[in-house]
Amino acid sequence: MGKEQGNPELSVSKETADMEGVSSALSAPNPSWFTPKRLLAIFCIINLLNYVDRGAMGSNGVNGSPRSCTKSGQCTSGSGIQGVFNLSNFEDGVLSSAFMVGLLAASPVFASLVKIVNPFRLIGVGLTVWTFATAGCGLSFDFWSIAICRMLVGVGEASFISLAAPYIDDNAPVAQKTAWLAIFYTCIPAGVAVGYVYGGLVGDHFSWRFAFFGEAILMAPFAVLGFVMKPLQMKGFSPVESKKALTGIETAVSEAKGVFFYHHVDGLF
Numbered sequence: 108m109g110k111e112q113g114n115p116e117l118s119v120s121k122e123t124a125d126m127e128g129v130s131s132a133l134s135a136p137n138p139s140w141f142t143p144k145r146l147l148a149i150f151c152i153i154n155l156l157n158y159v160d161r162g163a164m165g166s167n168g169v170n171g172s173p174r175s176c177t178k179s180g181q182c183t184s185g186s187g188i189q190g191v192f193n194l195s196n197f198e199d200g201v202l203s204s205a206f207m208v209g210l211l212a213a214s215p216v217f218a219s220l221v222k223i224v225n226p227f228r229l230i231g232v233g234l235t236v237w238t239f240a241t242a243g244c245g246l247s248f249d250f251w252s253i254a255i256c257r258m259l260v261g262v263g264e265a266s267f268i269s270l271a272a273p274y275i276d277d278n279a280p281v282a283q284k285t286a287w288l289a290i291f292y293t294c295i296p297a298g299v300a301v302g303y304v305y306g307g308l309v310g311d312h313f314s315w316r317f318a319f320f321g322e323a324i325l326m327a328p329f330a331v332l333g334f335v336m337k338p339l340q341m342k343g344f345s346p347v348e349s350k351k352a353l354t355g356i357e358t359a360v361s362e363a364k365g366v367f368f369y370h371h372v373d374g375l376f
Contacts (some may be wrong), residue, residue, distance in 0.1 A: 141339055143278040147287055149329065150271045153234065154294040155301070156326050157264050160241060162302020163318050164257075165203060168310020173199075187315045192250050205254050209261025210268075217266040225340070226270045231333020233266025238326045245319035274339065 163169050171187015173194060184190060189199055217229055240259035247253035272288065279287040309318040 143280070146278055146339070147275060147290065149332075150275060151291055151294050153267060153326070153329050154271065154291060155298040156322060156329075157237075157267065158295050158298025159302040159305055160260065160319075160322050161206075162299035162304075163306030163309075163322070164302070166303045166306030166310065166318075168307035169315040169318050170199070170203075170306075171310070171315065187310060188253065191315075192253070194250060198250050202250075202254060202257055205257035206261035206264065209258040209263075210265050211261075213262040213265035214269050217269045221270065225338040226274070227333065227336075227338035227340075229266050230270055231330060233263045234326060234330035234333055235263070237263025237267075238323045238330050241319050241326065242323035245316040245323070 167187070169187055171189045171191075172185050173189045173196075174182060174185040176182040185193070188194065188202065192198075194202070213233075217233065220229055237260055240256050240263055243256035243259070244253055247256055272291065275287055275291055276284060305321075306315070306318050309315070309321060
């Protein structure tokens, strides 16, 4: 006991070494389902679905056309969202960009939450919001109901676009990082293009509402996987369950430093 008090530097060094050891030991191993290519494939499909929705929203089959009348007074009923809700050009433009409200508001929130919640689980939360919001678009009954659902689609999308790219950057082979990110971002124009075709086909053969229902059904399995699968850790963030243990070590180090300071000051007098 006297030896420890006489050598406070050794105590501090020992506690610091213990802290580093615990930090390394508590770094969670990759889950059994994980391979880098599998992660890339999952994220590419999710990204594609996000932008299929964007393209479908602007397609003729979903967005449709407004009710119109000729000078002679002969009117034709509109089609799609514009026709059903009798939207003005302004309202139609608002619907196309409403997702940005949720996206801009939620992105910094999800980015901040990674400090206390596993990022993989946050993606699951976002995809769940996206799934329900997209289904809500199909159930909408007026302009405001679908506008709110479109904003919530942006909220759901925010978690994914904020966190997916860092995961890919963490796990891609060093020599292929650029190529993997390029593949991921290629899903943006590809998804929009597919969305236009998808929306046109579903809208013409069934109803614009079924286009949204189809998207929700396709995304639902990925939302479930975000909660069911063992989460993948992002580099630079300790597993949540390890933080309590690390906090205990940090407290011990602080106490040891206090002992060292006390003996140092006491020695001066």
